[in-house]
Amino acid sequence: MILHPVASRGSFGLAVLNPVPLEDELGDVLEKAMRQMGLTEEALGDRAHVDSSRIRDAIDYRSDLSGAELRRLAAVLRLNEVGLCALGCNQYPLPVLGALPFCVHPLRIPYGIGVTNAYIVTPCGGSRGILFDTGPGIAAMEEVWPDAVRQIEAVFLTHVEAEHTGGLCDLVERFQVSAAYHPVGAVVPCGQPLGEGERKVFGRVQVTAFSTPGHALAHNCYLVESLVAARGRALLISGDLFFAGSVGCAHHCQRQLATNLGRMLQAIPADTVIAPGHGPMTTAENELRYNPFVS
Structure with missing residues (x-):
């Protein structure tokens, strides 16, 4: 039995643009950075010479911080100044994703007041795929399931949270x-652990696991590569380690999250397409250049 197909929400093997809104706005990034450094709004304001009420306004999505204020905040919070200023102007750059040697079906699934992402990788024109994360439940997945995909060969979980593993x-x-x-250490009733460096092959696609705790104790990223396209670009399923323009909340460990963010961006080619657990897809090159938490 297969899921009842509905109108496809889109897949790509060639260049497409990114119309999806960012997961985090300026205030979210400031709040995460303050938490990372253990600073209150008042302490940050004192160090950056920015009125704390203006910082609170930014956190509450009422920002009119000037470029000079954003630069001072970036210096104190040790953030990428260019990326933070871009967020402050609502102009964070998103790349054209370019060609991949396989097709990717992004599934954007409403959850609460937000949206969570799952992804299916298939041979272009094929009906069998590999699924990364499973959304909040099967009914929610049915609403966004692409009509081209008729069978799933394997499932990979980035981490165990209701909006990513419910289905x-x-x-x-x-x-x-x-x-x-699933990641080693995760408690999952119907799966098996996959640890750092372990690889699985499905047809012409290879999936390599990277253990990336920080957001959660048990968290994996997955690098998806073609075994037949010698110069084909790769895809990184990043879960909630980081997003376009931000990082995930460090529910487990802030230090590990920062370490793994840097490690993953250095470990993969710059043209790698990144598919995060929330928000739009991006590339390693784009996040190395602009992500506020990569300085």
């Missing part, structure tokens, strides 16, 4: 999936 066991049963993988 796992139902999807495994529905598709009779023989392989469901």
